Amino acid sequence: MSITQTEPRQADRPGHEPGALEKAKVARDRRTYIALLVPAILGLFVSFVLPLAYMIRMSFNQGAPDGVIVETFTLDTYIQPLTDPFYWRVTLDTFQMGVIVGILCVLVSYPVALFLARTTSKYKGLLIAIAIAPLLTSAVVRTYGWMVILGTNGLVNSSLKGMGIIDTPLKLTNNMTGVTIGLVEIFMPYAILAMISGFGRLSYQLEEAAGSLGANKFKVFTKVTLPLSLPGILTAFLMVFVLSISTFITPRLLGGGSVQVLATEIYDQTTGLLNWPFAAALSVILLVLFGAVIAVYQRITKKIGG
């Protein structure tokens, strides 16, 4: 940080051309910015880069039974899952879950987000707060809530039974159906927020103009509103997709051990079998594989969304 003190003095000396003064000021500003960024960068380094590096190093160790870690440098932890059809199936299921939850979440959140973005009500702020209020409750608690609602004797099954629609309870938990329902609801606030912030180009005037030029409401929606809200939709989908593939609480609690996705596998390997190297390798695979998927997605959406 001492550099910020020596350089500016030279620049302030009389007789310097204004251009040089300007340059020195820019340099000084830049150094101030960097100095201000240092604590944040250090914080990020300690809390993000270092653990990630630790995890990557761990993934090259060898796991022995009962949590013994053999300090070595092996690729076995990567070769094993990458050559095993079981882990490819788990990866595919993870991807599929992310896509399905992403699509469903966007579908149910879109009308809410659209309403919140367009409303001129004086309670707009309050309405947005209500829409994202579920975030104030932990995902664990909300997942337990869904276990109660979707259980064999839960609200849904007992209502359907009471109305005489079903005789035997539907299996809505301890499978992918339960996990999907839970995740869609849990990630809705994120999708709504992402969409509202991505709806910047939506304009009431454009819709009115389209209407006055003879377009009916459906046409206004498909030709004007939807294309303009596409960036928000795409961002929301990406956000929910990323959150879904990395979450383990809901698949763990609502999946009943039958839903095997990468996050639950990593959890089992870490806390149940204590095979940290293997868990670390699976985490790196999750990071790289889905990092690539996200990169490709962003390329495509840039072209679509502009």
Place this chain on the structure above:
Amino acid sequence: MRFSLRSGIAATAVVTASILGLTACGGGSPAPQGTGAATSGEVNLIAYSGVWQDQYTKAVIEPFKAKYPDIKINFVSKRSSAEMLSALQGQKSNPNTDVAIMDQSVSESGNNQGLFDKVDATAIPNLANVPDKFKNKDGYGPVVMVDAVGLVYDTATFPKAPESWNALWDKQYAGKVNVVAPPSLLGITLTAITSKMQGEDYTKSIDAATARLKELSPNVQTFAPNPDEYQNVITGQTVLGLGQNARGQYYSDQTNKKIGVAFPKEGTAYQINTVNVVKNAPNAAAAKTFANYALSAEAQTAFAKALFYAPSVTNVNLPAEVKSRVVPTDGSLNIIPLDVSFLASVRDKWTDTWKRQIINK
């Protein structure tokens, strides 16, 4: 997601290169080790969470604190013995835990890994009351309480307790059965018992058990009951499942006998907890005072009354109504002897078998 993942990975790679040896396990300097019994200080205890923690605190820790007011107990709770082992491994070079109460199969691993100290009757006089069958043959932490695996059932569905493990396979309970799959010890035990029932030697192969357990799969509502296997039955989500006698008895009282627990006629297996003093424990002397108290007739009786774990010492006389509900350790119950060390060594393999072949998608 505006950040560039590629640049993130590149940065990580640089850091990785510089800290490549970060995870090396060092020897660490030994912590001071006390001898004899202490009456002051503190004890960091690692043990099970949930109802176990609540009842152990009430029945053992509170009276211990009353007896030794100058010893403070810090309870670190974990959901499973595996999680405890993981925590102890992480602090091996510089432990901050003194005593661990965990499953015998896991504590054996800990003994083999040098995580625990040997104990003797000089520092822990109550060890003299532990029968040989509950002492560790190499002198490590002894058994502190005994329980057994059983069938937990909904008493409305089963006015008469189920007598056989085969009830789990009964089609009339399709979709109403809970099984705790491996790596849980309950699932490992069921696998070994099924193997025995199929006339197989589980130390050589579990093929027959796997085939039989595959037939069980369609009956199963959940392979990972939440919040636990007992609440699943209590709430009616399932009517039958795996469980342990102690907690089953406790919840039976809590729910006005909505849930019951039974030992099947084919035999069952013990679930045994040991009390272990951590090697290089920061408060070794106080740890031994606590371990000694945990093995006292007073503590063992209180915990048997509170959570129905059978005592592991001989100088306990339980009231008849408690004695009839804890697992018998006098040989009157058909116990299938399981090789816990072997089971610990195949835990990952069996977990894999369950995931790939038994659990339905």
